Amino acid sequence: MAPTTRQGISPFLEPGPRTKANSLAILQLSRDNFLPVHLQHATGEHDGYAEGVVVNTRFGSFPHSTMIGVPWGSQIRASKVDTGSRGRKRKRLPGDDAGRDENGNEVEADVAELEIETESAEPTTDTPSGPKQAIAASSGFVHVLPPTPEIWTTSLPHRTQVVYTPDYSYILHRIRARPGAVIIEAGAGSGSFSHASARAVYNGYPKEGERKGKVISFEYHEERYKKMKQELSQHGLEGIVHLTHRDVYKGGFLINDGESPEAEAVFLDLPAPWDALPALSRRRPEGAEGADESGKPWVSPLNSKKNAYICTFSPCIEQVTKTVSAMRRLGWVDIDMVEIANRKLHTARDRVGLNMPQDRGVNNSARDVEEAISKLAEIEEKFRQHARPSRSAANTSSKNGDDGKATSNGKGASREEETFTSSRPWADGRLIVRGEPEIKTHTSYLVFAILPREWSEEDEAAALAKYPLGQEQAVVGDMDKASRKKLRQELLKKQGDKKQKKKEKAEKLDEKMDETSG
Template sequence: MSFLGYKSNVEEGDLVIIFLGHDSMLPLTVRQGETTQTRFGALRHSQVIGKQYGSKIETLGGKGFVYVLHPTPELWTVNLPHRTQILYSTDIGVIISQLELKPGSVVVESGTGSGSLSHSLARAVAPSGHLYTFEFHEQRAATAEKEFKDHGLSNLITVQCKDAIQDGFGMTDVADAVFLDLPSPWSALRHAKAALKSAGGRICSFSPCIEQVQKTCLELTAQGFDEVTTLECLLRSYDVRTISLPIPKLGFEAEDLQEKSDKSVRNISDACDDIKESDNGDNSNVEEVAEQNVVKDIHKETGKKRRFNEDKFSKVQSGSNKSCVTMRCTTQGKEMPGHTGYLTFATLFRK
């Protein structure tokens, strides 16, 4: 199987994502003869094998249905078994963009952890790039290596069990970018600098505490890095809802009252001048005549606007209840979910 999307149909032994809902998914390795229980009923693996990814499959007894999705780094991130705290798609997207990764790039990562970021990095540099990932914990390194092999990524990822802070990366003039997720990333910056290519490159450090960020920024400057920038990524979600609003009373004749009052004064003055020019007789009541003419024009214009808006509002709803307007709106949640974590980026320009 592969996380890179080269397959169209499910084969035995593949890892698939069983979609039960936006808040409920299940990673499943398909094996002939096995059955998996879901909240919508039992699902036989034989029903999944041979199906095209994205297919809708009914559970036994017709109690419900599920969708079979191709595993992607994004889906794996929200379904993987946690061995450590992980990075989620919001941060991962910023990291890949800011490190300027592309097919053919070489990336160094420390530490591997649960492999959430590793899957996305591998996809970003595929098919000709490579990811060298370092994990000091022996069991986690072995588990990650097996996982990458099962997911068809072993040709893109090399796992090494090594303490990058103490022992370094053991490579020079290799990487286009380096990512550090370490307790004291400033201690590994000299090794990261050595691993970057002679032409230079980008570096990113993830730290949960601002004190770690401060030490890292100072050491980046001391090591000759430029463009040091720290970001905090917070996800803001909105709910889309359908609401009904009452139609206000059609008192359009009072609309823009002050503006029309100002216009009336100007119009009366202009009308007076016109009457005086056209009438050679008695002009004693010229202001009264001008005012009456202007008021008639305003009433005529207001009537047209009222009839237009009444027609417009009458077409809003075709049902019997025309006292409300149905519309869609977005509402922001009371709390903005987030995490304590900072991404520090910098660039090394070689001379």
């Protein structure tokens, strides 16, 4: 496909081989420090920078022009950018917010997290009128990564509690979020789940009248709704995520004025999921208010031909109890509650030993008993040698001295060698794995449940007509050993001369039997 037709596709879904202008990219500053940047072409000087739009980090300045059209994952060197004179210029414009350009777009929204390099770079001679060609600097580098929901989740601007990757990966797996599914999400919050579920259900952008995988998202908080709306359009996800500004407790889950989204999966990140649950029924729930005032028939937001999977996300156990109770009364089955404990592990070299270099993170104590003994003996010996002048018995000292010298010479020489010629610092010490210093011990409780599709008498009658009874020929499943053997022998006989196939089939049959009787 030509690249032009892919222009509108979100970089989250199809980033393409290279970075593009007017598209989101993520700068990795250091291991866990990501910075989302909306790459922009500049035609001339921008916000005081001769190089056009520039990102400033503690690792240097990075004009966008150096980051557009490069392969994803590229290491980008910092450029020599005149930040100093710009800083002075800016002071003359008091109305201008620090680090915000005319558009006030998200690049600048994140600049607050950064430390703007204000120290003077090597001064550039003059400011030409067009965007200046960037010159590499030696202050550092960043890597430019394609956006994924995982990186976005760690770098997004927090508006509410974020649903992190360990939780949403498990949730999406359990609520069967697959390409083509329609998911209701209530409480869009910071948007991490929206991005992850959009990727999960994506199976192409819907053309007019076409039904494709979709996320039906609701957010009641107006500020968050607006932010989210802006984010979705910048990320090219508007065709996948349908965002509505609504309080779902009162307003329910229908879209486009009374139309059912026909969802098959639901994720509720709400303070009171039990208040939203009645609207997620197959039929008009008892005591539903305001539903029939217009005389319209009650419409279920769920797909009537599919089983509905749900997950609710609540931090407190009381919320869980109420939610589960409500689910049971509304006919949800397979109710299951779990909490996810995720741990990140760091690998390191545990460097312990008396002869290790005096370095950060090195424990300069004895590595083992042998080392401790030799060290103690050495000290002992030094002590004795120190004490010797005061004593006059030359005989004994010389005897001891021989012994001591032998040990200290042997050990000491080798130690010195190791200490100062550690040519392979990466291989020193023992490889260890340990948890990160702080762990999230509790995020939220996840309640899963399934609402099977409705099954009426008529459906049953139709199914019965389609698959009539009384023609049963074989028995599948548990059988006693004797009849299983008999069946197998019969099958073997049937196979007759084809020796090769006979063997295979017997094995297959056995396997099947085992599986079914498992």
